[in-house]
Amino acid sequence: MLRCERCGVSFLWTTEDQRQQTAESGGQPTHCPGCRLLLPASGRERGVVKWYNERKKYGFVTRTAGSELFAHRSNFDGTDRLHPGDLVEYAVEEGEKGPMAVAVRRLTISE
Known part of the structure; x- marks a missing residue:
């Protein structure tokens, strides 16, 4: 045991x-x-979509620690768009302007 x-x-x-x-x-x-x-897979985190602009194809994800990460449509896995309140899982990479969410996968859809 x-x-x-x-x-x-x-x-x-x-x-x-x-x-x-x-x-x-x-x-x-x-x-x-x-x-x-x-639990998220090793090297991945979970967060909630704060907002997403479908026209510009980017938005921000709020991490469990409270900080926010930039998320661009080119880094989404298996979903076309996100909505505020969606639960997502992602990896974090350093972008030109700081950390960003990559390999973003939606786990639940907000209502």
């Missing part, structure tokens, strides 16, 4: 999971299956 570092739940690490995990990273998981599903 292992204990999740995020939620504290005890969980089983099955033989199948052990084989897969060992092949991928070589170590025990630190989060339960539920938290692994909810």
Whole structure:
């Protein structure tokens, strides 16, 4: 039995999971299956779209820490546009004018 570092739940690490995990990273998981599903992938963050101008094809994403990142349509994966309130996952790269969201993927659509 292992204990999740995020939620504290005890969980089983099955033989199948052990084989897969060992092949991928070589170590025990630190989060339960539920938290692994909810957490962003390594090197990625989650945030909420503050605003997006469809005509100009750019907008801003509010990070969980509160700062904002520039997001341009050319850096979207699998979506044509964003709406204020959409939950997105992205990587951060340094652009000409500072950090920007790249490989932006919409997770939920705001209503």
